[in-house]
Amino acid sequence: MNLRKLIFTENACYKAGRKITPKGIMVHSTGANNPNLRRYVGPDDGLLGVNQYNNHWNQDRPDGRQVCVHAFIGKLKDGSIATYQTLPWNHRGWHAGGDANNTHIGFEICEDGLTDASYFNAVYKEAVELCAYLCKEYKLDPMAAGTIIGHYEGYQRGIASNHADPRHWFSRYGKSMDTFRTEVKKLLSAGEPPAGGSENTTYPEKLTTGYYRVRKTWADAKSQLGAYRILSNAKSQVDKNPGYYVFNNEGMIVYTTGSTSSPTYKEYTVVKGDSLWAIAAKLLGSGTRYTEIVKLNNLKSTIIYAGQKLKIPN
Ligand SMILES: [Zn+2]
Structure with missing residues (x-):
């Protein structure tokens, strides 16, 4: 999980200043084709990118509505996935359109065009990790009835407005709130590494698109010693140059000398x-x-x- 924080201090919900004791978590998805966090989270902190329309939710009434959630999951300007906490977790949010606001932390996953499996898998995993983190923090049982629920389940329980999120998106990829809860539970279980965690990542020896880049830091493009299709070539360059790293096309560190x-x-x-x-x-x-x-x-x-x-x- 890449958890960052930008509290919506300008939002009327934040200003209302009401506190809750979190008893559960409600999962939402935005219902609009825009996976970029900067659409909702602002102002730009250097990672989000600039929202040129200035219609993010860190204002009194975003899009003229009284809405606010505790977090958003989506893309940074470099395309990587992050979670932004936007309200203190124990602040009363305006996300459910019902009584769940008094009990549930609510977060939004930024929808895209709903046809990109790799984006879906990345944000789904991020959401599982966020829920595991919150369950630890607030001692919540992810499998207990009504604890981790989708917005549509909140409606079924009479504590949220009539929305279908995130079922319409999850179901396209064989996922549901049941699989989601099970995966949160699995992640919480002692000793079990998260599926697809960074330590499990293996990088292809030969790339057909993009490059392995050898730099001091991702941001320091000028330090680049080379860009390689072949991972072992990039690694040997790093071995010869202490302080350098191999980065993948997304700027994640793939290799350090370890020496x-x-x-x-x-x-x-x-x-x-x-x-x-x-x-x-x-x-x-x-x-x-x-x-x-x-x-x-x-x-x-x-x-x-x-x-x-x-x-x-x-
Ligand atoms: Zn919703």
Whole structure:
């Protein structure tokens, strides 16, 4: 999970300032073809990109409506997937159009044209991880009736308005709120790594589209020593140049030398609201370097908890 935070302090919902004790989570999808977080989350923090229409939800009444959710999942301007927390989790949101606002954290998954399986799989996984994180945080049982529900299930229970989200999207890819809850439960179960987690990712030796790029940081394009179709060629370039990394076309670190010339590291204690991405951005200068923290700590999941001690590379 790539959890970031941009609280909607200008939204009338935030200003209303009512608190809840979260008893569950409601999953929404936006119902509009726009997977970009910047449509809803603003202003630009450098990662979101600029919303040229300025119609994001960090304003009194977005699109003239009294609406606000606790988080959005969608694309950053570089195309990678992130979750943005947009209200404190225990703030009363305006997402359900019913009593669920008094009990449920609500988040929106940004819909695209509903035909891109890879986008769907990425945001679905992100949503599972967000729910697992919230279940830990608020001691929620994901399988308990009414705890994790889709908007349409909220309607069936009489605690939300009549919407079909996210069933119409999930069902296109053989998913449902039942599979969703099961996957949250699985992720929460001790010792079980998340399906498709970064530690399971294997990268193809030979690319047919895009390149493996050798740079100091993804943002520092000028540091690029080369772009390669063949992974082993990129790796050998990194082996010869300490401080460089192999990045895939999306800017994720694929390879580091691992030849840690300095075996020392510093320790960091996770505080509430931290994400691996944010810690890497803060301490290592680049969010994409969170993979180094995952590796160094042998993490089985990108979910971290307040109080957890992490080794941070020097
Ligand atoms: Zn909804």
